[in-house]
Amino acid sequence: MSAVLHADVAIIGGGIVGASAALELRAMGRRVVLLERDLCGSRSSGVNFGGVRRQGRALVLLPLAQRSHQLWGRLRERIGSDGEYLRSGHLKIARSEADMASLEAYRERSREFDLGLQLLGRDAVHERCPWLGDAVVGGSLCPEDGHANPRLVSPAIARAARDAGADVRERSAVVEMAHDGQCFHLRCAHGLQVSAPHLLNCAGAWAGSVAAAFGEQVPLSGEHPAMLVTEPLPRFMDLSLGVEGGGIYARQAPRGNCVLGGGRGYTIDALRARSTPEVLTLAMRQAAALLPALRHAHVIRSWSGTEGYLPDHLPVIGPSATTPGLLHGFGFCGEGFQTGHAVGAVLAELVRDGRSSTPIAAFSIARFAPTPAASPAGSDFAHP
Numbered sequence: 001m002s003a004v005l006h007a008d009v010a011i012i013g014g015g016i017v018g019a020s021a022a023l024e025l026r027a028m029g030r031r032v033v034l035l036e037r038d039l040c041g042s043r044s045s046g047v048n049f050g051g052v053r054r055q056g057r058a059l060v061l062l063p064l065a066q067r068s069h070q071l072w073g074r075l076r077e078r079i080g081s082d083g084e085y086l087r088s089g090h091l092k093i094a095r096s097e098a099d100m101a102s103l104e105a106y107r108e109r110s111r112e113f114d115l116g117l118q119l120l121g122r123d124a125v126h127e128r129c130p131w132l133g134d135a136v137v138g139g140s141l142c143p144e145d146g147h148a149n150p151r152l153v154s155p156a157i158a159r160a161a162r163d164a165g166a167d168v169r170e171r172s173a174v175v176e177m178a179h180d181g182q183c184f185h186l187r188c189a190h191g192l193q194v195s196a197p198h199l200l201n202c203a204g205a206w207a208g209s210v211a212a213a214f215g216e217q218v219p220l221s222g223e224h225p226a227m228l229v230t231e232p233l234p235r236f237m238d239l240s241l242g243v244e245g246g247g248i249y250a251r252q253a254p255r256g257n258c259v260l261g262g263g264r265g266y267t268i269d270a271l272r273a274r275s276t277p278e279v280l281t282l283a284m285r286q287a288a289a290l291l292p293a294l295r296h297a298h299v300i301r302s303w304s305g306t307e308g309y310l311p312d313h314l315p316v317i318g319p320s321a322t323t324p325g326l327l328h329g330f331g332f333c334g335e336g337f338q339t340g341h342a343v344g345a346v347l348a349e350l351v352r353d354g355r356s357s358t359p360i361a362a363f364s365i366a367r368f369a370p371t372p373a374a375s376p377a378g379s380d381f382a383h384p
Helices: 016-027 059-072 075-079 097-109 122-128 150-163 204-213 277-290 336-353
Strands: 004-006 009-012 032-035 090-094 118-120 138-142 167-169 174-179 184-188 193-196 198-201 221-223 225-232 240-243 249-252 257-264 299-303 307-309 316-319 326-330 378-380
Touching: 009 016, 009 184, 009 193, 016 032, 016 150, 016 326, 016 336, 032 150, 032 193, 059 075, 059 336, 075 150, 090 097, 097 118, 097 138, 118 122, 122 138, 150 167, 184 198, 198 204, 198 336, 204 307, 204 326, 225 277, 257 277, 277 299, 316 336, 326 336
Parallel strands: 004 193, 009 032, 009 198, 032 167, 090 240, 198 326
Antiparallel strands: 090 138, 118 138, 174 184, 174 378, 184 193, 221 307, 225 257, 225 299, 240 249, 249 257, 316 326
């Protein structure tokens, strides 16, 4: 393949952020080429837990989470699928009085965002959720948070972008990139070349390599969430669950399967990760203490993936500090599924207007090590 495509915007990465940006840019009339190494939504955007919550986010992330909440509410209208999205409510469980104090403090700090948080003591939480175990002493309920199926939602966003006119190229690993002062020039492993004045770096856990190609070093590392799903069980749980202070998280799918996460897996190679029996056993023990209905449930599948993490647990969103036209959207530390719609919208605004209507200053790449004053002309790059 030796064609040269000319676009207004090139995007590397077809996960929820890159695909959402492509969809928004097409609505603005921009010509878009999206390059995805594998299949759109097949990496962290498609293998995560599926939590769609605002509760518990860092306060500086809540404006993005609120904007995304509105976009999630129009999901079928935007992408032609509901993706099993349900505003079931999200309950963050307390296992001690210290946990309850922490949940109350978060409610006070986040009050200006009107999340509608409801604190439930021991009696109230067990009356509301009789399926909880005795280890639960209370909780914080966010009634409009919920969950969705990432295996449905993430690919559907890319399909919607393609239907809107974006040129979406899967199995298109970028191996070279350069910037000539006005345009980016990309070459894929199969020979396709793309030229565009704007480049969006939405390459997930591998986005640090894209940034480095233009002189920006970021301490991005990969983490591997351990996930599992049980056999179908009689319906008992009507909320999405988390645990204050960390631990397992859980939801029940429409068929009755319980989807659980907790702990970390390990890497097999640059592209693959797995969970370990020890981690999965611990997660099920913790889950059974909180959800007695799981005590005799069979696990039918487990998996992992690779998510990008930064030391301050905040993403990088916004313009490059070295290269005009380069915009970053990566490093979501396991929280990109809910916020991804809004991040895509922000990146599209930055292309069109040069600024965002949602505050993003805290996510600047400039907060990391100083970068060279001049942008390199380009470099070889393997998008693994």
